[in-house]
Amino acid sequence: MRLTQWTDYTLRVLMYCAASQNRDQPVTITEIAVNHGISRSHLTKIVQELAAKGWLETTRGRGGGMRLLKSTDAILLGDVVRATETDFAMVECFDPAQNQCRMSPHCRLKGILSQATQRYLDVLDGVSLADLVPTSGTGLPTLPAGVDSIMKNGMHSGLES
Amino acid sequence: MRLTQWTDYTLRVLMYCAASQNRDQPVTITEIAVNHGISRSHLTKIVQELAAKGWLETTRGRGGGMRLLKSTDAILLGDVVRATETDFAMVECFDPAQNQCRMSPHCRLKGILSQATQRYLDVLDGVSLADLVPTSGTGLPTLPAGVDSIMKNGMHSGLES
Numbered sequence: 001m002r003l004t005q006w007t008d009y010t011l012r013v014l015m016y017c018a019a020s021q022n023r024d025q026p027v028t029i030t031e032i033a034v035n036h037g038i039s040r041s042h043l044t045k046i047v048q049e050l051a052a053k054g055w056l057e058t059t060r061g062r063g064g065g066m067r068l069l070k071s072t073d074a075i076l077l078g079d080v081v082r083a084t085e086t087d088f089a090m091v092e093c094f095d096p097a098q099n100q101c102r103m104s105p106h107c108r109l110k111g112i113l114s115q116a117t118q119r120y121l122d123v124l125d126g127v128s129l130a131d132l133v134p135t136s137g138t139g140l141p142t143l144p145a146g147v148d149s150i151m152k153n154g155m156h157s158g159l160e161s
Numbered sequence: 162m163r164l165t166q167w168t169d170y171t172l173r174v175l176m177y178c179a180a181s182q183n184r185d186q187p188v189t190i191t192e193i194a195v196n197h198g199i200s201r202s203h204l205t206k207i208v209q210e211l212a213a214k215g216w217l218e219t220t221r222g223r224g225g226g227m228r229l230l231k232s233t234d235a236i237l238l239g240d241v242v243r244a245t246e247t248d249f250a251m252v253e254c255f256d257p258a259q260n261q262c263r264m265s266p267h268c269r270l271k272g273i274l275s276q277a278t279q280r281y282l283d284v285l286d287g288v289s290l291a292d293l294v295p296t297s298g299t300g301l302p303t304l305p306a307g308v309d310s311i312m313k314n315g316m317h318s319g320l321e322s
Binding site: 002003004008011015077081085087092107108109112115116117119120121122123124131132133 | 162163164165169172176238242246248253268269270273274276277278280281282283284285288292293294
């Protein structure tokens with residue numbers, strides 16, 4: 001039982017933006033890609049989805065990048081995970097189209113697993129992005145050696161491809 | 162976020178045995194395979210693992226099969242899921258060998274996700290096999306047409322291959 005890589009990376013993008021919100025320059029995809037060792041194309045899709053949901057604003061070109069559109073207090077971990085995890089079908093009978101289990105009519109398993117999943121999400125609903133990342137700037141990841149110069153030279157700045 | 166198919170099928174085997182415990186004949190792999198449309202080889206591996214854990218006893222040959230070794234009250238859903246789900250690494254940083262996330266030292270995400278997972282398992286720890294399946298016999302799945310004769314003719318009875 002684990003969250004998808006999509007959820008994992010979405011959380012990292014949001015947390016990176018939250019930890020960077022007091023600086024002047026917007027966050028770039030390249031910056032997150034280099035910091036986390038995640039492909040730019042993968043991150044670009046995630047950022048596009050977060051922009052479509054109204055959680056990020058993005059600006060193109062040199063000096064462009066992304067910023068949080070909502071307050072870090074207003075982005076709840078439960079909402080993020082619900083938006084990114086498309087499959088909470090714990091076992092086969094959660095999906096009527098796929099279900100072949102003949103125990104379904106008198107089985108309590110589905111109800112129990114639904115209740116357990118709700119308890120899981122209850123914890124995440126009590127936590128915002130502000131709770132996860134210090135906003136003083138101390139939460140910013142340390143750039144690996146050599147990455148500073150890549151950023152300054154703008155090899156892949158902003159959201160351009 | 163979903164449980165593995167292995168967990169799903171393990172629960173079905175245990176629940177089938179629980180629902181059948183008042184009958185004379187032990188449960189056969191063929192019976193579960195036909196009822197649930199699961200391959201016999203897959204079920205054989207699951208039954209072997211459940212026998213190794215001391216939850217099932219198995220007898221070979223004609224008239225053989227499997228029975229629960231423990232009381233249905235003593236088999237907790239949480240213990241089953243912990244035994245079958247080998248991966249509770251919610252995100253990358255749960256596995257130090259795989260972790261490349263540079264936010265780890267000051268990030269609270271791992272702790273929050275661990276807490277949420279614990280709440281999930283807390284619900285399952287409060288439920289036993291006896292709670293899931295009626296033991297009066299009404300919980301027995303209905304055999305599809307024609308399967309009764311297959312059982313009686315012993316085409317694949319017990320645990321023999």
